Amino acid sequence: MRRALYILLLTTCTVATATAQFHKTTDGRVNHFVTFSLAGGEANYFTSSRASDYAPSLKDKLGADGIFMLSYEMRKNWFIFGFGAQADYNYTRQQVGDFTEIFDRKDREDEEVHYAYRFSDYTDEQHVLHVSVPLYVGANIGYLLYVLAGAKVSIPLLSLHKTTTDLSTDGTYVRFIHTIEDAPSYGYYTVDEYSYSSSFDAPEIKISPFAEFGFRIPVRSRSGRVGMRLGLYAEYGLPLSINNKHLLVDYSFVDKNPFTQNKEQLRSSIVFNSPLNTDILSKKLSQLSVGLRWTVLINVTPPEHICMCDRDF
Amino acid sequence: MAVLLIAALPVTLYSQIYYSCDFEDVTENSQWVLNTGARGPLCESKWFIGEAGNYTLGGENGLFVSSDSVNAVYKSTQAMYVVAYRELTLPVGTYNLDFDWRGMGNGSSAQIVVAWVPATQATNSNNAGSLAAWANNYKVGNSLYASKIWQPGRATINVTAATQQGKLVFVWSSARDVAKPPSGCVDNITITASMNCGAVANLTYNTASAMLSWSGSADYYQVRDYTPYDSSLVVYDSVATTSHRVQLNSEGTHYFYVRGVCNNGTSFTPWVSTTTFVWIPGRRCIEYMDLGISTSNAGRCYTGDFDTFIKQEFFGHPQQGTLEKVDLGPSSAESMHTLHTDLNEIDPTTTIDGGLSTVPDGEIASVRLGAYTGSGKSARVEYKYTVQAGMSDLLDLKYAVVMQSGGHSAELDPNGEGDMNPTFTLNILDGSGKKIDGCTQKYFVAGFGDHNAWHQEGDWFWCNWSTVTVSLRKYVGQTITIRLTSARCSYDTHPAYAYFTMGCRGGSLEGLACGDFATDHFTAPEGFTYRWYKEDNPSVTLDTARTFHIDPLDADIYMVECHDLTDPTCYYTLTANPNPRFPLAQVTYNVTSADCQNIVDFSNSSYVRVVNRSSGETMSEEEPIYDIFYHYGDGEEEWVSGSSNRHVYPVEGGTFECYAVASMNDGVCQDTIRYTITLPDLLHTGSQDTVHICEGDSVQILSGEWVKRDTVYTTYAANKYGCDAPYDHYVMVHPVSYDSTVVEMCEGGYVDFEGKRYTETGNYTVNLRTIHGCDSVLELKLTVIPRLEVTMADTIEVCADDSVIPVPYTILKGRVSEVHVLPDSLGLARGFQPDYPFEAEDYIMVPVPEHLHPGFYRMTITLGTPDCPSDPKSIVVKVKYSSAIIAQKNDIVALLNENYNGGYLFYGYQWFRNDLPMPGDTTSYVVVTDADQGAKYYCMLISDDGTVIETCPIWYTSARTDLENVSVLSVTPQVAQPGETVMLNAGGLIKVYDSLGRQVAEYKKTAAGNTVISAPNHAGLYLIVAGDKVARIIVR
Structure with a gap:
């Protein structure tokens, strides 16, 4: 969070300086634009932390963002001010390191056994759709370049996750030499793929400072009111809160006595939670997205002087 | 009475x-x-x-x-x-x-x-x-x-x-x-x-046969053997025959008396007597009674005249005389060398003063040297004698002289002429014939000398028995000649004769104490005069009495001179040592079996050991001990004084435990030596001869009879010991000889029989002739005992928790007496005993040690046989892990870990089901299914020491199905004997497995109802599986 504030401050200063410099070069009238943009890029939580040495590791494998934004921009000379609304889709795939969970149970003969769930290739895919309200300022730099900086507040509309993992179970007896595997009547099952899909608790509010830098694309139009720009953006999402109280694997619905629950029943009873909602993370996740944004601007300023010479978008 | x-x-x-x-x-x-x-x-x-x-x-x-x-x-x-x-x-x-x-x-x-x-x-x-x-x-x-x-x-x-x-x-x-x-x-x-009782007559004694015989008709007889010399009396009562063997065991004249007894011992005939004289050679230092002319006689007799015996010697040419013995008996006056044995006899020429007894007191006989006829030859006798120390160093000559004086002189004149009276002389000569010192020469002339000694009857002079002692101590070890001569007068008319005896005694001191007793006096031998002095001070005479007294603790050594009474210049000296003296008995013996007598001559070399009172060292071992008590071991014993002693043992011989006691001081001190004498039976060593005939033949024996059976005809004759022994003439009839030899031998051996070799069982006969020419059949019954052949398994498999290791074996050939099972060193290290013995009838059941580690144990089986040896067998006992280390859970068959299986660690696994390996099942458990019920499972294990060995099997009887639903196979009886009928409540395919998992039987029975099978033939634990039913049975 603190880092996000520092970046926001830095972006704002940079934009302000750029805007101030741009203001020096142009005298201006206030133009009003409506913009819509499409952006897309890579998103990454940079999660490689773990709550403890015993906790399984959590690592991002893949992340992507897709943003559609509709905004109002006000521009005067070089200064840009805008705000709008975004629809932000984020896809993240995370992987949890192999782990085993062991429980002291009694088997079908009422013999004490160390019953183990062994997870491997544990993968979780998250799909999150945010609605965001960005607010930003920026500046046109020169004839072509621009820079924007701002922040947005995002609220998740939809968050789904799907966990797939390879799971095997076995039992270790005090009196036997090896751990008993593949004894279905005892609930010792061989490795098989298990999956679970459900919604998950994405962070309720996310503030994401962002910055964009690109170049304006001249567009020849009859009205002269359409402009485009293409820029590189970076967003750093900072969730204000996150629910990490869930267990990664929830056995609440799993019978302890395998005699009464077979494999299929296990498959249907075991619950895998999104790693983002579990305590395997040692800290809140923040996500950095970097991508390209193409923005179309439509000047909606009432004509006063239609100046054909202003080609600054 | x-x-x-x-x-x-x-x-x-x-x-x-x-x-x-x-x-x-x-x-x-x-x-x-x-x-x-x-x-x-x-x-x-x-x-x-x-x-x-x-x-x-x-x-x-x-x-x-x-x-x-x-x-x-x-x-x-x-x-x-x-x-x-x-x-x-x-x-x-x-x-x-x-x-x-x-x-x-x-x-x-x-x-x-x-x-x-x-x-x-x-x-x-x-x-x-x-x-x-x-x-x-x-x-x-x-x-x-x-x-x-x-x-x-x-x-x-x-x-x-x-x-x-x-x-x-x-x-x-x-x-x-x-x-x-x-x-x-x-x-x-x-x-x-006075009743009638047939008188005894014709009493005679045969010295050769020692038989006293007589004639008479009494009911029985009494016989006496009386020897006056030692006053011994032997009485034989109730002699039924007119003869009796009387062994003479003592010297002297034996007076035999015999009388008849009649009327139940109430009437007696007068005693009839006869005598026989016995003297036993070897009892005297000089056998003066042994007279003759041979060099084997102790006394050699000579005759001669005055010139020969007296004159020639006077002139320095001593003559010995003519070797001649004149003995016409003691009663003959002409006898010149004769023996007088009658203790009552009086010399016929002596009448006064009671007359002269011809035999002195204490002697058994005397020698008369010289005749008492009017004229004739003179007599001489010479004895060769080797002087021995101790008993024989003093020569006692007892003599009584009778001479007729002719009125001649006592000696010749210096020219050797003149008449001379009869003389009696004693000369002792050395080995070359020269007279030794004058102290050893004695000389008597009729009528001269000490007159008090002579009894005179007219011109007859006689002196009673006297003893002259001559010391020969200086001549110990030398052979001397003792010459006695009775010489007539110079005219060879007036006779001189003498009676004499000779004996020896020790010239030692008396009074010496022995043992722990102290000597307080010494007594010199009788018949001398004496001078006592200290050894270190000979010039001072301490005493002249025969007895000399000292302090009991005196350790000084004294000396005494014993001077001849007739010539005091002749003397010898004795040493008187008062230090402690101890007897040591040394007696040896020599056996002679002859003349039907077992004669044992004992030699006594016992001596006195003198010990210095202060230092304890032996001072002397030279003084002999003459008094020996002989225990002959045949019931007789006696004291004998002398260096030799003869005892006659019973003719029957035997083994006699004897001892001799050397005694000093009348038995105060004694030492005993023991010995065992074994003597032959002289009577039963008769000879025999044998005539051999064959069965069916006949032979004529000495009696003229023709015999064709085994016969013994006995005659009597003297055997090699001089005893009348039976001489057996045997006739031996030899039937057809049949000799059977029974031989048992081991297979592979052979027997050589009458020049042929046999190797197989059978009866073999050979016809021969005996050395006596009779038929002889020899048979050989040969039994070839087969070598022991035994089969047994090379490998025996048991479980580690089994109580015994059965080692069955089958005897193919031979016999077994015992069996030993000897484990190898690995087995010994793991608890087996070094040896397990079993009797032949026993099953070999080797006890399994507690907590036996599974593995391979080599055992050597030695089979003892009463017949032929067999090589030991070697087997391997494979001890598997107990099936108890396998746990059965529903669907899981797993091995217990080291904390539950007895500490075993395993590093490799391979499961087997029904003896087939289960591919891929190479861990410590297998997961099974219901379809595996009744299946046999075991696991081959590699242990930490590299041993690869399986467990004993289990039969999977658990399933997902509740155990109560598993069918139980009912078996009756559950403990059966080999081959016994066993009833099951099942049918169909029935299999029987042993404890090692091997199938031993299979039955196909009808599916339903009860079924009977036979219990296995060998003892052990078995599993019966019928479908899904399982049961156990024990066969004993």
Whole structure:
């Protein structure tokens, strides 16, 4: 969070300086634009932390963002001010390191056994759709370049996750030499793929400072009111809160006595939670997205002087 | 014992002993009246009852006359008679009075008179006076005198009515004369009726056969063997035959008496006697009685004349004379070299002073050297003698000389001429014939010398027995010649003869103590004069008595000189050492079996060890011990003095445990040596000969009889030991000889039989002829015992929790006596015992040690056989892991870990189901299904030491299905005997497995209902599986 504030401050200063410099070069009238943009890029939580040495590791494998934004921009000379609304889709795939969970149970003969769930290739895919309200300022730099900086507040509309993992179970007896595997009547099952899909608790509010830098694309139009720009953006999402109280694997619905629950029943009873909602993370996740944004601007300023010479978008 | 019969009237005499007295019964003795009258006690010689008068074998008392109340000696200073009597009453009749008596005397000078005197007649003694008339009036038998030796006496008593009550009287009558002991002695009085009893006659003794024989017709006989020399009496009672073998074991003249006994021992014939003289060579240092002319004789006899014996020697040419022995018997006057053995004999030419006894007291015989005829030759005898120390260093010559003096001189003149009286000389010569020192020469001339010594009867001079002692101590070890010569006078007319005996004794001191007793005096040998002095101070004479006294703790050594009485310049010196002395017995023996006698000659070399009182060192071991007590081991024993001793053992021989005791100081100190003598049986070594004939043949034997059976014909002849032994003539009939040899041998061996070799079982016969020419069939019964062949498995599999390891085996051939199972070193290290023995009938069941580690154990099986040896077998015992290390859960069969399986660690696994490996099941468990019910599972394991061995199997009986639903197979009985019928409540396919998981049987029965099968034939635990049903059965 603190880092996000520092970046926001830095972006704002940079934009302000750029805007101030741009203001020096142009005298201006206030133009009003409506913009819509499409952006897309890579998103990454940079999660490689773990709550403890015993906790399984959590690592991002893949992340992507897709943003559609509709905004109002006000521009005067070089200064840009805008705000709008975004629809932000984020896809993240995370992987949890192999782990085993062991429980002291009694088997079908009422013999004490160390019953183990062994997870491997544990993968979780998250799909999150945010609605965001960005607010930003920026500046046109020169004839072509621009820079924007701002922040947005995002609220998740939809968050789904799907966990797939390879799971095997076995039992270790005090009196036997090896751990008993593949004894279905005892609930010792061989490795098989298990999956679970459900919604998950994405962070309720996310503030994401962002910055964009690109170049304006001249567009020849009859009205002269359409402009485009293409820029590189970076967003750093900072969730204000996150629910990490869930267990990664929830056995609440799993019978302890395998005699009464077979494999299929296990498959249907075991619950895998999104790693983002579990305590395997040692800290809140923040996500950095970097991508390209193409923005179309439509000047909606009432004509006063239609100046054909202003080609600054 | 006394028997007394009183009869008032004349009655018929019965055969019985009317009176008997041996003076052993105190009560009877008190009936005797001794020394009767007032003067009886005053007599200088009186009657006593005591030992001196005993002549009863085993007795102690007899009636005797004595002047000192102890010994049979009497005084004869004046005429006297003393009376002893016993009152008796006898029926009228004639009786035999028998008794034993002796009494020397000299006829009327001393005699015993026996009388039967009426009781009313006074019979008082008289201490001064001749024999009373009543004694002569009532005298029975002859006067008894002139007998040194005991002899039987018999008199006849005629009892009349007037003398029925009478006195049996013995009177000793003596006159003033020389007393010649013994005095009168009487013993063994019997009075019997005079009955017919065949008299004994023709009594003879055969020295060769030691047989005493006689003629007679009595019921039986009594035989006595009396030897006066040692007063020994041997009585043989109840001799049934007219002969009797009498072994003579003592020297001297043996007087044999025989009488017949009739009428149940109540009538006796008069004693008949004969004598034989025995002397035993080897008992004397000089066998002076062994006279002859051979070099083997101890005494060689010569004759010669005056010139030969006297004159030639005078001139320095001593002559020995003619080697000749003249012996016409002791009673012949012409005998010149003869032996006198009659102890009662008086020399016929001596009459005064009681005459000269030809045999001195203490000797068994004497030699007379010289004849007492008017003229003739002179006599000489020479003895070669090797002087031995100790017993023989003093020569005692007892002699009594009788010479007729011719009135000649005692010696020749210096020219060797002149007449000379008869002489008797003793010369001792050295090995070259020269006379040794003068102390060893003795010389007697008739009528010269000490006159007190001569008894003169006209011109006859005789001197009584004297002893001259010559010391030979200086000549110990040398062989000397002892020459005795009786030479007539120079005219070879007047005779000179002498009686002599020779003996040796030790010239040692007496009084020396022995052992722990201290010596306080020394006594020198008798017959010398003496001078005592200290060894270190010879010039000072301490004493001249025969006995010298010292302090008991004195350790000084003293010396004594013993000077010859006749020539004091001749003497020898003895050493008197008072230090402690101890006897050491050393006796050896030599056996001679000859003349039907087992003779053992003992040699005594015992000696005295003198020990220094202060230092304890041995000072001397030279003094011999002569007194030896011999225990011969045949029931006889005796004291013998001398270096040699002979004892005759029974002819039957045997083994005799003997000992000899060397004694000093009359037995105060003794040492014993023991030895065992084994002697042959001389009587039963008869010879034999044998004639062999074959069965069916016949042969004529010595008796003329033809025999065809085994026969023994015995004749008697002297055997090699001189004993009359049977000579057996055997006829042996040899039947057809059949000899069977039974041989058992082991297979592979062979037997050589009569030149042929046999290797197979069978009976084999060979026909031969015996050495006697008779048929002989030899048979060989050969049994070839097969070598033990046994089969047993090479490998035995057991589970580690089994209690035993069964090792079954099958005997194909041979027999087994015992079995031993010997584990290898690995087995020993893991708890097996070194050896497990089993009897042949036992099953081999080797106990499994507790907590036995699974593995391979090699065991050696040794099979003992009573017949042929077999090689040991070697087996491997494979001990598998117990099936208890496998746990069955539903669907899981798993091995227990080391905390539950006994500590085993495994590193490799391979599961087997129904003996087939389960691919991929290479971990410690397998997951099974219901379809595997009844399947056999075991796991091959690799242990930490690399051993690869499986577990014992389990049969999977668990399933997902509740166990209660698993069917139980009912088996009856659950403990069965081999082959016993077993009933099951199942059918279909039934399999039987042993504890090692091997299928031992399979049955296909109808599916439903009860089924019967047979229990396995071998003991053990078995699993019966019928479908999904399982049960266990034990076979014993």
